[in-house]
Amino acid sequence: MEQLRRSVTAGMACDVCGRLPHPHRLRLTFAKLAAILPVELALHVAVLALHPPYLAAVALLAVTTTALVIWVVEPSAMRLLRRWLHAPGHHLRRRTRDELAQAPSLWRIRVTLDDRAGELERLTHRLAELDANILGLHVHPVDGGVRDELVVSTPDTIGPDDLLLAIADGRDVQVWPTTALALVDGQTQALNLAARVVADPAELPHAVSELLGARLVTDQLAIAKGLLPEDGTMLKIPSPWSGLFVFTRTGEPFTPAESARAHRLAQVAELARDQDCLDGLAPGQ
Structure with missing residues (x-):
């Protein structure tokens, strides 16, 4: 883990998935040849110097070489040459870092607007004045208006204070930095998680946590005493087993649409669990 952290810091690994770049085929070939060839030569010299029978020599070389190499x-x-294998060339690394330095920032914005014509248009116009590009938009009806959730990219010089100032006319404005994962197709993700729950109903709390980016509350005492926040960052859904599942998401209230999905x-x-129970009953029971 520490080595991975150093790699991310050095700019070698992906900021999202944490994986290192795939090694170039030529580098991988050279690394394997450099590792295997000396071992092959040394073993051949040692075995031939002993002059064993032909079949014994072949078997000994095959088994020993395979075990040592693998x-x-x-x-x-691979561990010793890891940095050389996975790092791009010097000019490519410099170009990649220059591109990252100039890359736009990604932000998630939530704002409540009055439900009347022109409100969203004025919001997008104010964001356009900051050279912000709207990459995703979801509109959730709420009491007294609509709750708009946007994913926008901005120049690196634009910060959260600039965005808050631009949309100050809205209510309950919230701005968070985000990543490209926020642009993953939500409908496809929800369908995949639903299929997982159908296959195994016990996956429900994990599926909801993944769908909403929330944390399952396991402290039953805190739930019973009502110690959890009531600012919209807590979500309760029925549980087919324990009566209730509670989720929290610090600093990011749940929208009505997210509650409906959960x-x-x-x-x-519950339907999948009931069907499993029916399938488990023997005929005539």
Whole structure:
């Protein structure tokens, strides 16, 4: 983990998935040759110097070489040469870092507007004045208006204070930095999670946590005593087993649409569980 952290810091690994770049085929070939060839030569010299029978020599070389290469030599060489294998060339690395320095920032914005014509147009116009590009938009009806959720990209010089100032006419304005994962197709993700819940209803709390980016509350005492926040960052859904699941998401209130999706997943889990119970009954019971 520490090595991975250093790699991310050095700009080698992806900021989202944490994976290192795939090694270039030519570099990988050179690394394997450098690791395997000396071992092959040394073993051949040692075995031939002993003059064993032909079949014994072949068997000894095959078994010894295979075991050493697979379990010792190649893994060690891959670890020792890891930085050279996975790092791009000097000019590519410099170009990549220059591109990252100039890359736009991604932000998630939530704002409540009055439900009347022109409000959203004025919001987008104010964002356009900051050279902000709207990449995603979801509109959630709420009491007294609509709750708009936007994902926007801005120049690196634009910060959260600039965005808050631009949309100050709205209510309950919230701005967070985000990543490209916020642009993943939500409908496809919800369908995949629903299929997971149908296959195994016990996956319900994990599926809801993944769908909403929320944390499952396991402290039953805090739930019973009402110690959880009541600022919209807590969500309760029915549980087919324990009566209730509670989720929290610090600093990011749940929208009505998110609540509806979570409750629908709970219904899917309950139906799947009931069907499993019926399938488990023997004929005539």
